[in-house]
Amino acid sequence: MNDYVIDCQNLETAYTASLHRPILNGINCQIQPGEFVVLLGLNGAGKSTLLRSLVGLVPIVRGTIQINGVTMNPRTLTTIRRDIGMLFQGGGLIRQLSAIENVLCGRLGTRTTWQTLWGFGQRDRLLALKLLEEMGLKEQAYQKTAQLSGGQQQRVAIARALIQSPQILLADEPITGLDIIAAQQVMQTLAKLHSQQGMTIISVLHDLGIAAEYAQRAIVLEAGRIIYDGPCHNLQDHFSPS
Template sequence: MTNDVIQCHNLETAYAASLHRPILDGISCQIKQGEFVALLGLNGAGKSSLLRSLVGLVPLVKGEIHINGVVMTPRTLPQIRRDIGMLFQGSGLIRQLSAVENVLCGRLGIRKTWETVFGFPQRDRLLALELLEQLGLRELAYQKTSKLSGGQQQRVAIARALIQSPQILLADEPTTGLDVIATQQVMETLVELHTQQGMTIVTVLHDLGMAARYAQRAIVLDAGRILYDGHCDNLQAQFAKVNR
């Protein structure tokens, strides 16, 4: 019996005229429960498209995606998304809301509309505050996110993803625009989720050194195809192949 939580079979997107090829061009890979995987590649390689396809945000013309053994279809997508947390570039927070209110937004996909008409239940608020405390942001819970630093905003976004209790966390360049210290804080938070909670992490990264330091496995994409899939040592040599 397989313990693959993500299975991609021959994924292909529509032809992109600007690239003279499909963005994803026959991608097949499997990711096991509890792995920490970095998606790497040059701009236009298809990293973010592959990541976003795992939550149904990139339409496919060919291929199949299985999440926890469930094939992705329009009918199964809501069920699949309940198991997946997503971190977007630049955090994707509502800047006018406080940190705790942004975290609570992560419950909107779980609660029925009538359950949130009069606000979120107390247990949701307590959970949101607990998550912020775990991420070192308890004292900033009622601060508007527009007033927070980039690193603090990204940790609020992590808390918003975690309030869904996901089995899988997808992160699309989670350290873009952050300084060195904030980058380290965000990546170490992901490592803690991986090591302490056994969460499956798949993240798009640009920095080879960061991938080697934090991830267990690297998938290197080039022109919509997988060039390398394996350990994170000697990634520089894999990228040298891209430029040949």
């Protein structure tokens, strides 16, 4: 028994079993509680695949994933997903819905069909509002998501991930396409969750400067393998981005 929040051993995943080309190829990595890790690598290196694998969205061909000591398999997936919030690349919000409805969608995984058909309760709505307020979006709660700026949308996505009170937050390119101010706001939000709530964070980023500013540890992927795992400073010496 160890106290890692995430433990991948010889992890190999492929999108289709018949197409025998593993996307992740022998990943070994252990993450301790409360770490802020940045995931780097060129396009197609497997960064998104690794994050998706950690929430059971990519079939495991070989090796194991343990989250809080629980080995991932179809039976444990629901339990595991409760511990992990995910910010998908591109946000993954439903543009036609309001900000608060998008945040409430983060609750769907933990509800029965009947509860969902019945509508969300007052408690969930208040919690969603509180989270939006914490993200500085109280005024925008009932606005259509499509009308919000990129930075505001990303903060709605964070609120959606937080509504199930995860211990671990996976963020796939949370600041790509945002202007500098909006990007800093999003990164500061993640930093606050890390420092004030002790949340374990893994974020895919492309900017080595921002990576070094916020994260302590970097994992660099290349063609589905880890080619660097260590401190964030002097990353330029190990890795030259495109």
